[in-house]
Amino acid sequence: MDAFLVDYRTFHNCDPPGLLKLWHASNLGPSAAEGFPCDIFELFVFSQPFFDRNGLIVAVDGDRIIGFVHAGFSCNEQQSALDKTQGVISALVVHPDFRRQGIGSDLMRRGEQYLTSKGSTTVCAGAGLDGNGFYNGMYGGLQASGFSALIAPWPEFMGKLGYQPADTTNILHRNLTQGRDPVSARLIRHRRRLNLVITDRVGDLPWWWHVRFGHLDALKFTLQERHNDAVVACGQILGLDVFVAKWGVRSVGLRNVLVPEDQRRHGYGLSLVLEICRRLREQSIQLIEAQVDSKNQAACDLFAAAGFEHVQELVTFRKSLSV
Ligand SMILES: CC(C)(COP(=O)(O)OP(=O)(O)OC[C@H]1O[C@@H](n2cnc3c(N)ncnc32)[C@H](O)[C@@H]1OP(=O)(O)O)[C@@H](O)C(=O)NCCC(=O)NCCS
Incomplete structure (x- = not known):
């Protein structure tokens, strides 16, 4: 040089x-x-x-x-x-x-x-x-x-x-075109008892969310009891459109998966993530990504149970x- x-x-x-x-x-x-x-x-x-x-x-x-x-x-x-x-x-x-x-x-x-x-x-x-x-x-x-x-x-x-x-x-990825969703009696019971509500009003989010994600497509998913609308889990997806040219697939990111404290350890988080995967597959989305702090064992285990694989670390x- x-x-x-x-x-x-x-x-x-x-x-x-x-x-x-x-x-x-x-x-x-x-x-x-x-x-x-x-x-x-x-x-x-x-x-x-x-x-x-x-x-x-x-x-x-x-x-x-x-x-x-x-x-x-x-x-x-x-x-x-x-x-x-x-x-x-x-x-x-x-x-x-x-x-x-x-x-x-x-x-x-x-x-x-x-x-x-x-x-x-x-x-x-x-x-x-x-x-x-x-x-x-x-x-x-x-x-x-x-x-x-x-x-x-x-x-x-x-x-x-x-x-x-x-x-x-x-960084956790799930290829939505491969593999099968896990099945269990508990997951089947949840599907009978719970409704998935999807809205494009992502909710009451702070300034920091709007300045960073406000220009991306966003949807909120809420899992609710059928009989009284009580929320048992919610999460949010964002479109990762700029990555299509690099990754060669349509992908979304899943964030803010949250189960109220008194509803934890009942499998609602897993039900929500699997329901979201199912809906995205129907929309021909091929890849879903989640990002989890490596110290957050509960979230790492949840996504592993939902078929996500660890692809790299930031x-x-x-x-x-x-x-
Ligand atoms: C990381 C990066 C910025 C380093 O830039 P750089 O100008 O090569 O770094 P420097 O010359 O100042 O290196 C300083 C010290 O870092 C360490 N280091 C840098 N590159 C190294 C290498 N390839 N292997 C081992 N040590 C390395 C060494 O200790 C080095 O000191 P030395 O040269 O006296 O041994 C560069 O590799 C880079 O741009 N990588 C990709 C950036 C990226 O992915 N960014 C994320 C998107 S924002």
Whole structure:
């Protein structure tokens, strides 16, 4: 490769085509959508109401973008606004021809400087489940909750920058065109006793949900007792349309599966997930994805019982920014 001089600067309005080219040349693995136009970047990243050009820092060789880091923030507990004390690294990419030359590390340091200047006291690289305000719908599958462990030597890279491993999200897939749904007397009883209600009014959801998923197709599924409409389980699906070109199948993501505490251990969660799978199959959806915190054993077991397979992990790393 010819000698190059790397320069760093914040995002310019003319950068999207260069970022799109970098994204498609960087072998980002199965978690990264591909084959999409600039509009997708616009919709999922630049048009976010909290997008700040100073948080998106590019590495350039002349006019060519050869890397970028995107620093931002997670949300407060009520999910009603950003919490700037909680910095996140939403994305980090270096072109394969320019790796192992310190560019990724330089980008990270610049991202951290931006976060510190805004008052962040911690930073989570990869953001974590429900922590990323950007790239949802175009990276990670259902949501951008970490960096694909299959693709880069994250522990070595992050370790050298002083980060500790943090949460891991399990990516679970079920191919709806193969295999059979489990059957049991309990599941049959539930089908007789319960109604599945489907609505496109996904409910009373917080600001953080709307800014991240509001532009995706969403449906709410509620499993209710026939005799009194009491809810025994609910969940939500989101269309993963941008992944069709990469995965070659129509897919949806399943999130927020919830069984009220007093209704747990009766098999209602499994009934709901299987009912959703059945309805999606009827709509010719071929793949369903769920994302689960690797420490959430109950959810991991539920999805395994429903025929989901562990396909990969999205990892995160944490560091304190306080001096
Ligand atoms: C992870 C990534 C950003 C690293 O960028 P980089 O510019 O090559 O990293 P650096 O040169 O700054 O590496 C710093 C240290 O990390 C470690 N490291 C980086 N790459 C490594 C590798 N392939 N194997 C082992 N250690 C590695 C080393 O300790 C290295 O220091 P050294 O070169 O002095 O040994 C790059 O591999 C990448 O872009 N991967 C794909 C990104 C991705 O999937 N992003 C998710 C979408 S947002």
